[in-house]
Amino acid sequence: MDLQELRKRIDSLDNELLSLLNERMGYVKAVGELKRSQKTVIYRPEREKQILDRLGKLNDGLLSRSAIEAIFLEIFAVARNLELPERIAYLGPEGSFTHQAAESRFGGMSEYLVLPTIHSIFDAVETGRARFGVVPLENNQEGMVGETVDLLREKELHIAAEVLLSIHFGFASFNDSLTQIRRIYSKDIAFRQCSTFLREYFEDNRVELIPVESTSKAAKLAFTEPESAAICSHIAARLYGVPVLFDNIGNSDQNRTRFLIISKDFQNQKSQADKTTIIANLPNTNKPGVLFDFLKDFYDRGINLTKIESRPLRQGSSFRYWFFVEFEGHYEDGPVQEILKKYGSLMKVLGSYVRIS
């Protein structure tokens, strides 16, 4: 087949794809109307996961699983926008890893609200300025983002979904010679994650490491200030046009961050593989074994705990704690319900959502 013929066939398939996509959107619109009349939520991550799993199994062509996901996640995002355009708030500025996480789920066409702090994202979702918020929860090298965890306990919001993102840092600057650099901007967590690189290249040195709220703000500062550099995402360096001098400078190339999509709603149905997040205020007794008993409740029911983290209660000058707990399963599962009933109001369920591995 010559080029002309190949392109003719591609054109004809594109025509079919377009008409099929429009037909699909017709059904999506009808689903949207049903949801509106039943006052249920638009975003159903568990249904999207089911579609991706089914297509992944069905697929025997040239497309990889991640290619199918990329294409269909964009189709879902466009579909949801057609059902009801929903604004999404994320931790900015543009080009942050949180931006990347938000786009991976809500696509390039959604309306985004870019906010400067995690707190402001919770506020935007709480007041309805945004339907969803995207916030970082934990990094697999550094642990939890305290502000997110504490706000999850404080506010009446829920977790709709989780997103996992590989974090690759670059070193960006207009100065080609490292000796000209006096200041390096980044998030404090990123300085720690790139400590080996910093020690190796700025060992003797007189550089100042200046923490800022986000790595994209760091890129912006590296763009405006001479004698400066940023440790930031590629997407941020590109956004501000700062050349990346060294790529992938993290101590570990297994560096991943887990983000949460928060919303007011709490309606995810069960999928094949769910995770549940709860806040556990354990009974305030001085008796030994309170935490042990709680953990045993999970062990006895064969529920796999995936995380337990203590956080300070901040009650006077005491050293007392509450627990951020995650486990496999849905909050409606019988054994989970037994535990929740046993502890009553001491437990707060933040959400059950599709587990991403």
Ligand SMILES: C=C(O[C@@H]1C=C(C(=O)O)C=C[C@H]1O)C(=O)O
């Ligand atoms: C159409 C729906 O709404 C949204 C869009 C989906 C889609 O495009 O297939 C799937 C789930 C929802 O996030 C639905 O719930 O079925």
